[in-house]
Structures are given as C-alpha cells and as structure tokens.
Amino acid sequence: MPMSSHLDDAVAALEDQLADQPDRGEIRLQLGMALIQRGDYRRAEEEVARAAQDLDPDEAPREHATALNLMGTVCRDTGRFDLAGEFFARAASTYEAADAALEQGAALHNLGLVERDLGDVPSAMETFREARELLDRGRVPRQAATNLRELGSSLLTHGDLDEAISLLEDAADLAGRAGDVIGEGSAANSLGLGRLAAGDVDGAVAAFQRARAAHPRSIRADGYAMATANLALAHERGGNDPRARLSAAQALAVPDAPHPVVAQATAVLERLGSDPDDFHRALDDAAKDDWERLARAEVDRWTLLGDDELTVPVDGWIAGLLARDGGEIERTAVLLGRFLELPPPDMDRLVTVLVERTAPLTDEGHDRVRRAVSRALARFPVPQWMRLRETFRAATGGDEDWG
Numbered sequence: 169m170p171m172s173s174h175l176d177d178a179v180a181a182l183e184d185q186l187a188d189q190p191d192r193g194e195i196r197l198q199l200g201m202a203l204i205q206r207g208d209y210r211r212a213e214e215e216v217a218r219a220a221q222d223l224d225p226d227e228a229p230r231e232h233a234t235a236l237n238l239m240g241t242v243c244r245d246t247g248r249f250d251l252a253g254e255f256f257a258r259a260a261s262t263y264e265a266a267d268a269a270l271e272q273g274a275a276l277h278n279l280g281l282v283e284r285d286l287g288d289v290p291s292a293m294e295t296f297r298e299a300r301e302l303l304d305r306g307r308v309p310r311q312a313a314t315n316l317r318e319l320g321s322s323l324l325t326h327g328d329l330d331e332a333i334s335l336l337e338d339a340a341d342l343a344g345r346a347g348d349v350i351g352e353g354s355a356a357n358s359l360g361l362g363r364l365a366a367g368d369v370d371g372a373v374a375a376f377q378r379a380r381a382a383h384p385r386s387i388r389a390d391g392y393a394m395a396t397a398n399l400a401l402a403h404e405r406g407g408n409d410p411r412a413r414l415s416a417a418q419a420l421a422v423p424d425a426p427h428p429v430v431a432q433a434t435a436v437l438e439r440l441g442s443d444p445d446d447f448h449r450a451l452d453d454a455a456k457d458d459w460e461r462l463a464r465a466e467v468d469r470w471t472l473l474g475d476d477e478l479t480v481p482v483d484g485w486i487a488g489l490l491a492r493d494g495g496e497i498e499r500t501a502v503l504l505g506r507f508l509e510l511p512p513p514d515m516d517r518l519v520t521v522l523v524e525r526t527a528p529l530t531d532e533g534h535d536r537v538r539r540a541v542s543r544a545l546a547r548f549p550v551p552q553w554m555r556l557r558e559t560f561r562a563a564t565g566g567d568e569d570w571g
Contacts, residue, residue, distance in 0.1 A: 175206045193222030194231060200238055204245075213242045225262060230271065233262035237275050244282055253282040270311075273302030277315050284322060293322045309346035313339045317355040324362050333362040340378070350391075353382025357395050360402065369406035376402055377461075385422060385468060390429075393422040396465075397429045400436045409440050410449040416440075418465055421472040444484025448492065451499060459502045467506040471514045475521070482518075482525045489540065490533050496540035501547050508552055516559055523563040523570070538570055545571045 182199040189195060196219040203212035220235035240255035256279035263272035280295035296319035305312035320335035336359035343351035360375030376399040383391030400415035416433040419425060425433075443449070447466050451459055470481055485503070489496055507515045526537045541560065545553050557571030564570065 175202060178202045179206065193219045193228070193235075196222065197231060197235055197238070200235075204238065204241060209242050209246050213239070216242065229262055229266035230268050233259045233266065233268070233271065233275070236262060237271075237278065240275075240278055240282070244278070244285070249282050249285045253279055253286070256282060269302045270304065270308055273299045273315070274311060276302065277311070277318070280318065280322075284318075289322055289326050293319060293326065296322060305342060309342055310348045310351060313343035313346060313348060313351050313355065316342065317351065317358060320355070320362070321358045324358060324365070329362055329366045333359065333366065336362055340375075349382050350388070353379045353388075353391055353395070356382060357391075357398060360395075360398055364398075364402055364405065369402055372402040373399065373406065380465075389422050389424070390426055393419050393425040393429045396422075397425075397433045397436075400433055404436055404440065408453070410443065410446040410453070412436055413440050413442060413446050414450055414462075414466060418469045421469040423472065444480065445488045445491070447481065447485055448488030448499070451502075456498075459498075460505065463502045463506040464509070467503065467510070467518070470518060471510060478518075478521050479525060482521050486522075486525055486529070486533075486537060490529075490536060496536065497543045497547075500540040500544035504541070504544055504548075504556060508548075508556065516562070519556075519559045520563040523560065538568070541570045 179199065179202045182195060182202060185192070185195050196215050200212045200216035200219060203209075203215060216235050216238045220232060220239065223232040223235055225232040236255050236259035240252045240259060243249070243252035243255060256275050260272050260275035260279060263269075263275055276295055276299035280292045280299060283289075283295055284292035296315060299315050300312070300319065303312040303315050316335050316339035320332045320339055323329075323332035323335065336355050340352050340355035340359055343349075343355055356375045356379035360372045360379060363369075363371035363375055376395050379395035380392055380399065383395055385392040396415050397419040400412050400419060403409075403412035403415055413436070416436040419429055419433040420437075422429075447462070450462055454462060466481070470478055473481070489499060492499075507518055510518070526534055529537070545556050548556065553571065560570035561568075
C-alpha cells in the first residue's frame, strides 16, 4: 500500500477519535504529526496549536513540549525560521524542566538547523554541540548520527576541516550500524567533500563511492547523481581522467538530475573532453576486484541512453577490446555479468546492440568479439550460460551461435 494511503488512513482514524473525544490533546497532537507527514501544514498548524493550548505544561510537560517542537517543525518547513527558532527554544526549555534529555537534545538539534538556515553558523555549531551531549548514541543512534552529520557539515562550511572530517566519519559509521542507509550516504558524501578540501583525494574517492552505494539510482536518484558528480570531481583532482569522465557521464545520464549536479558534471567533461576508450582504460588501471563495480556503474548508464546514444559507448567498448592484446575473455565476462543483473528487456536491448555493432567489423574483428563472448559465457553457471546464449542467439535471428 502506498505511503499516502497509510497516512490518509491514519488521519481519518485520528479524526474519528477526535470527534468522540474533542478535548484529548494527545489525540490532536498525533493528528498534527500525521498531517505534517502528509504535507498538510495549514491543518497541521491548527491542530498542533490547539494541542499546545489543551496540554497543560504543568500536568503534561513532555506532551506540551512536543506540541511546541512540532510547531517549530511546521514553521521551519513553511519558511518562518525566526518563529521556528522560538518554538524550538521553548520546547527545549520545557523538555529540560521535565528531565527529558533525549527530547531536549532533539529540540536543540532542530534549533541548530534553524540557526544555520538563518546564516548564523557559529551559533548553530554551539547548539549542535549542546544537542550532542544529550543524544545518547546507544539509545538513539540514528538521531545521534544525524546530529554528528549536521555538526560536521557546519564545521566544514566554517573551514574546520580536521574536526569536520572526524565527526563525519563517525556519523557515517554510526548511521551504518543503525541501519540508516540514507543517513550513511549523506554523511559519506559530506565526508568526501571534507577529504577533498583537505587534499585527501583517495579518501574522497572512497567516501563518494560509499555515498553512491548507499543511494542506488533506482531508489534515490538525486543522491546517486550527486555522489557520482562529486566522484567525477575527485577523480579529476587525482589526475584519473578516464574515471572522471566516466563518472561525469554517469551523473549526467540520470533523468532529471538536480541542476548543480548537471552543472558540475558538464564542467568536468568540458575540461577533460571525451574518450570512447575510457571504460577499458579504467579497467586497465583498476584492481580486478574493482572491475565489477566499474562495470555496474557504466552498464547502468548504458541502460539510460537512447538507441542512437547507446551506439557510442558500445562501439568504444568493442574498439577497446580489439585494440588490446589479451584480456578479452575477462573483460567480456565482467560486462556480461552485469548484463545478467539487468531486467530482461534491458539485457535483451544491450545484447542486440552489441551484436548489431559487431556486424560491420572485418571478419577477423567479428570473430574475435564472438570468440570472446563464447569463452566468457563458458565461465557462467549453466542456467546463466543458457540465458545469455539464447539472448545472443535471438539477437542474431538464430543465424549465429555466440555461445
């Protein structure tokens, strides 16, 4: 069931409860939370403000503070930062009086976000540090990791690279252990920026690769595109032009990539030009255990290209294969291994284009590519070998045996 359906059902259920018990501030507070999640800020503000009135700060201090914190969230999300800051500060103070340390830390963290929104980074860093002391990483690891990430990012903005890098490393690791993949990817991306600013190119590459792995393109395309564009920049800084160009092209291939991603990736390609042999050159320089990752990212880009665009990298792959003396089987096997991971229509399309672009070659070139495919297929388990063999047979109309 889609998330919106769950939220609609939750809102409807809470509205029914509230109709029977209109004086229950706790129910109104839950309704406000659900409305915020649904993005209905006008109604959420009405319900949360009423809850704050109904929940006596002396009798129900935590619930009253939660209402204030939610009012801050509504105001921040609707661009009223000054008012949001007032609500978060009041919430933190009320939580403190109620001896609710974790909730106080969360409210202070929110206040730090607002201070940074308003451009007061020094105050934001101080507030984030206060929140860090209260957010017990053993009890609330995700929230603690988020706080470390935002503090580290603020320090990065302020130019305090050493502490920023240390905190962002901790944030990525803590988020990963807590199962917060999105948080891990965000922290790793910021960590990459910090390492790049500090001149640690290899460390930046590793961090951006970690960020990209945490943001699969099919699930979080914007995060994938951003990490990949940053990876292109890191490779360029390290003088690895083939991988810089590959990463830039991969970022640009993501549909509706954010404008900053497009601008950064385009700039890399404008500075470095293009080379159809980049995929093979990247394989030349990479350790064998990195080949699958390289193939996965590049073949993923191929699936996003139109038929006319696709012929360029496929022609480059064929030409690069024929230009090298040896290694054809290993290179072909890693390519076909990635083909096997694709949905059937994508695999069928790529195999068809590969066969079609091989057809115009000389007899010698055609035979070399076909032999490389045939010998690579023999490395796969029988079910995969049979699937690939039949896909190649179908692509030739049954006229040639590539397996």
